Amino acid sequence: MRCPQCGSSNHRVEVSRPSMNDHVIYRYRQCKDCHRRWGTYEVLLDYFDKDAYKQLLIDFGEW
Numbered sequence: 001m002r003c004p005q006c007g008s009s010n011h012r013v014e015v016s017r018p019s020m021n022d023h024v025i026y027r028y029r030q031c032k033d034c035h036r037r038w039g040t041y042e043v044l045l046d047y048f049d050k051d052a053y054k055q056l057l058i059d060f061g062e063w
């Protein structure tokens, strides 16, 4: 995963899993080089296969 703005792979990640909805995972990221913030939104497509997450890249902008 690289920063969409500067291409750096140097970023920190915070993982958030909404407690009432455990088949969705948000990963909030901030680039350590240009401080751009963005996030990914992962959806579990098959509830019985925990590895079947589909990762969607969503730009949250200034969260």
Ligand SMILES: [Zn+2]
Residues within 6 Å of the ligand: 003, 004, 005, 006, 007, 008, 031, 032, 033, 034, 035, 036
């Ligand atoms: Zn960056």
